[in-house]
Amino acid sequence: MDIEPLLAHISHHIYLSKEEIAILSERVNYRNYLKGQFIVQQGDVCKHESFVVKGCLKTFHIDSEGQEHIIRFAIEDWWTADMGSFITRTPADYNVQCIENTEVIQFSYEALEELYTLIPQLDRFFRIIIQKAFVASEKRIIRNFSHPAKDRYVTFREQYPEIEQRVPQYMIASYLGITKEFLSKIRNELANSD
Amino acid sequence: MDIEPLLAHISHHIYLSKEEIAILSERVNYRNYLKGQFIVQQGDVCKHESFVVKGCLKTFHIDSEGQEHIIRFAIEDWWTADMGSFITRTPADYNVQCIENTEVIQFSYEALEELYTLIPQLDRFFRIIIQKAFVASEKRIIRNFSHPAKDRYVTFREQYPEIEQRVPQYMIASYLGITKEFLSKIRNELANSD
DNA sequence: CGAAAATTTGACATGACTCAACTGGAGTGG
């Protein structure tokens, strides 16, 4: 119920005064979810930006064939939402679902818009956060084009060792854009070549 | 030499006073490039964010095998840079090259940092711009995973008809993550099925 | 312990790639 982790995270990028912290505290919500629960469902308007205090989530899209495509994971200190839906107030393309019991601090659209005017520094904070996310996202596009699945898996393991421990293999396959069967074969190869 | 197009673009998202416009005008540079020239080269630190007044550019990465991968195009009213390099002041992963004679308005890193403090609204402006770019980038990851190349090409044509007219086919193939030969075959199929 | 979920394995299919040859315009210079 304590928003300290959020404040610590924010203070890495901008300075907030006591008053600003108070203003912010009043406008965010702490919330618990159980494993399996959805924070956002495809088709609904995404109501919150969520900062993860504890737990693990996946953001995924279900395509017209019913296939699930994981676009990102989120663990402690990350943000998650369907940002497209959130900013345009239109139905979400993605689901955000808890893979573990999860605790988040949430900003509703109205609260956040108000906070942007009350604490202009927050524009800067989110600009910085989103810049980084954007850069990472474009890197991933290139990686997907220029490296075979095996390399992408190895890179993933190095880059997110913690996530690899916490999520089932078939979800990692989905994140990498391959089938669970093929990932299994890749792992087999890797094990035999070590 | 006139920064009016930039001001018009900015004013879609935030309001700037006469004074702020003056402050901004003093700190940006108008620059012309010829077809073929590079605004950023892989390995150099990206020195500017560039707003395109006129022309067309590609941003691409050369991988270890010497293959070129186009990550995005930019035409009038778009921004371009290697943002990762620009914000971290580290060597660029990407090249930005003019496909046509091009005119841009440039923000240097120092100028932009100063502008963020002089005109806090600019944090908001860039937050909004980058949010949109991020959403589009993640959509593209999903599209690449969930649709075959033919569908992606058709979508591309619908989404960016102007770009399709202005850039050679082999660059579109690279943007779509396929070879020029395969795109040629796709086009052949499409022509025969209409 | 038993059921459900996750992972593995194998046979076969296919989308996309490679490489090499060919076509067809758009300059350019004699």
Place this chain on the structure above:
DNA sequence: CCACTCCAGTTGAGTCATGTCAAATTTTCG
């Protein structure tokens, strides 16, 4: 105004990475 070259695009044969489907196995957990 023709011949020459250069670059973009096309075509075809063969190959490879990854997908599909179905069954077997292992792990997880009530």
